[in-house]
Amino acid sequence: MTRSYERLMGSLGRGMFFRPERQRVRELLSRDARPKLVVDGRQFPLFDISMNGLSFLFPDNFPAWAVGDETDVALLLHEEEVYHGAARVARIEPGPRKGARIGLGLVGGFLDLPAIRRKDDERRLEQGLLHGPGPLESRVPHEYQDVVMKILHFYQFHRRLLDETENRYHLEGADESVINNLTVHAADALRGPYEELQKEASRVAVSFVGDRETLLAAKEYTENVLVPVTLCAPLNRRAYTKPLGYPGDYQVMLHYYANSFEGDSVFAKVLHKFAVEHPLSNGVRTRKDLMIEMMNHEHQRVIERDGDDPEFRVANLGCGPAREISDFISTNKTWPGRVLWTLIDQEERALSVAYRTSQAEISKWNSAGELFLLNLSFVQLLSEGVPLQEPGTQDFVFSTGLFDYIRESRAQTLIRALYDLLADGGLLAIGSARAPQEMFWSAEFLVDWTILYRTRDEMLRLAALLPESAEVDVVLEPGEAYYFLTIRKR
Ligand SMILES: C[S@@+](CC[C@H](N)C(=O)[O-])C[C@H]1O[C@@H](n2cnc3c(N)ncnc32)[C@H](O)[C@@H]1O
Structure with a gap:
């Protein structure tokens, strides 16, 4: 999951004193966890969470509490209570866009984040096995599913074709230059059609990117259907898996500057090259x-x-x-x-x-x-x-x-x-x-x-x-x- 650039702290980040790390909710929990935070009987959006506290967003600038006040807090995930106890208001600061962000310190309890995360994973597994992909598909616009399927077939068709040809060349004992010629030839033939497909997907996606729920569903659908086929391309793999926590790390930039065919197969090399030729x-x-x-x-x-x-x-x-x-x-x-x-x-x-x-x-x-x-x-x-x-x-x-x-x-x-x-x-x-x-x-x-x-x-x-x-x-x-x-x- 991506870390925001404001949270990338350089060498001085956490100093000498141990403080349980605060994690953004979306970095810790799955989209299906749908966390509910109830403070003194009212529900608020949870912002971040650590083992000894959490913070939430209050909709206006005049929160109902002052620093030092004691509150009753309950946290629910997948509609199930994972914590209930007393907390004290530790800080009140302006919210990211509007209102206030209120930090609470737990009194006499703690949030076992690894256990909470495990529970989230298990609930997701159970839900997935029970309902399958149907609920997700129902949240993704049909027009988008159609274009994703078109792109999937484009990938699979050409992967098979190129794999077959590459294997045949290897069996015939062809030298590297023959494989390189095949790679360049394939890239030249597929560049235009692939660009059109990316534009078509972008046009369809524009219609729902403002709707967060649909956007997240469409991204998950794409990650299930298309992303696994693209991870053979080194650039896609590095940017998607984010080993340093964010996509545009120095290794990704080095791929851009190299602008060459990289990968373990002709298909991977072609996809990689298309990614480094993308307008961005x-x-x-x-x-x-x-x-x-x-x-x-x-x-x-x-x-x-x-x-x-x-x-x-x-x-x-x-x-x-x-x-x-x-x-x-x-x-x-x-x-x-x-x-x-x-x-x-x-x-x-x-x-x-x-x-x-x-x-x-x-x-x-x-x-x-x-x-x-x-x-x-x-x-x-x-x-x-x-x-x-x-x-x-x-x-x-x-x-x-x-x-x-x-x-x-x-x-x-x-x-x-x-x-x-x-x-x-x-x-x-x-x-x-x-x-x-x-x-x-x-x-x-x-x-x-x-x-x-x-x-x-x-x-x-x-x-x-x-x-x-x-x-x-x-x-x-x-x-x-x-x-x-x-x-x-x-
Ligand atoms: C997309 S790369 C661009 C690198 C370079 N400017 C280029 O164009 O090749 C973004 C860079 O910003 C750095 N970065 C991200 N968050 C930062 C922060 N909070 N403070 C300083 N640098 C940051 C990353 O480590 C990364 O090297």
């Missing part, structure tokens, strides 16, 4: 080139500004493998003065890849560049600033592949914080996926990758907290999958 994946490569272009432009500006010994400072938030930096170094090699890059990511393994590839280029060309790598979350950046870098010091700040997951008000606050990092005349560039995306179905349904797609106006709204002097614009990267909000500090 292609856009990762084209937006990377746009960032390099902007970095070059800003570099020239600083060289002209500083004369003899320029120092160009760049910060990249959510850097992942930071391909922009290694490519910048390998194409420019040397330059006047120095370039200082501050690369920030909550994922240590991504920073390790970023460091290795960029430092290798610096060493190879003896480039005058220095890398500062910071393993922290933007949540820490908001509260503590950026270690090593004072406000008003950066000539170019950019972020790609991060704001697509951050809701508007949080994104506005973060953009304000990044703007404060800019030196006078500096440029901030923030990428976010463009709405509409006519092939969004494959990301949402095949690999369970939920992205916020924004219109040009929604991009402009992200600049709402900036001073009037900021020069704001929105540009579309050449692949047309991502907008960039660009902000020049004057």
Whole structure:
């Protein structure tokens, strides 16, 4: 299950003191558990849960309790009570969208989360065996089932055909080039029809994505019917199984940048290649080139500004493998003065890849560049600033592949914080996926990758907290999958 980007905490997450981890309800329990939380006789949506407490959403800003009040709490899953006892109000804070979020500490009891999860699994098994797939099918629109079946047959038809041919070639002792030719030939033949199918599925899905219950049912249906066939493609497998808790980890980004045929069979290679050619994946490569272009432009500006010994400072938030930096170094090699890059990511393994590839280029060309790598979350950046870098010091700040997951008000606050990092005349560039995306179905349904797609106006709204002097614009990267909000500090 996906973890939200705000919950990816970097190295400082849980400090030295043990505190039972709080888990979002949707991360802990199945969709069928339908948790019911009853507090003092009234039912509320459960928000998160830990072994010694939980929090819930109260619909308006004036909750019926104050911090320290004692309450009676009952938690039901699958209509069955799993906890009943006393709790004390530990905190009251604003809710994620409206109202309040109220945190309760249990008094004299505890929630055995592994046991609760096991119970949920067993109930699901019993329900599944008893009723079969019928209840799920009844919640999925027929038109959607039809297109899924069409895609399933497309996959199975071509998998069989390609497997047969590949096996025959192997038996005949054909060499690798023959298999490679088959792979390229199949990809060329299937690319167009598969694109049409993805568009058709997206068109049908658009009609129900606003209805959460139908969306979840359709996703589960897709995961039962189509996803198992696609997991042979390395990109699909990594993004769908989310070994690091979220789909767009550094390994997925490396697949995008490699843009090659990867997999254990011709069919797997073709599916993988189609996934790395998807507009959102292609856009990762084209937006990377746009960032390099902007970095070059800003570099020239600083060289002209500083004369003899320029120092160009760049910060990249959510850097992942930071391909922009290694490519910048390998194409420019040397330059006047120095370039200082501050690369920030909550994922240590991504920073390790970023460091290795960029430092290798610096060493190879003896480039005058220095890398500062910071393993922290933007949540820490908001509260503590950026270690090593004072406000008003950066000539170019950019972020790609991060704001697509951050809701508007949080994104506005973060953009304000990044703007404060800019030196006078500096440029901030923030990428976010463009709405509409006519092939969004494959990301949402095949690999369970939920992205916020924004219109040009929604991009402009992200600049709402900036001073009037900021020069704001929105540009579309050449692949047309991502907008960039660009902000020049004057
Ligand atoms: C989709 S990848 C994009 C990586 C890179 N910018 C690129 O385009 O190749 C998103 C990156 O954001 C990082 N990330 C996610 N949540 C974060 C957070 N709360 N703070 C900092 N980085 C975060 C992830 O670890 C991941 O490396």
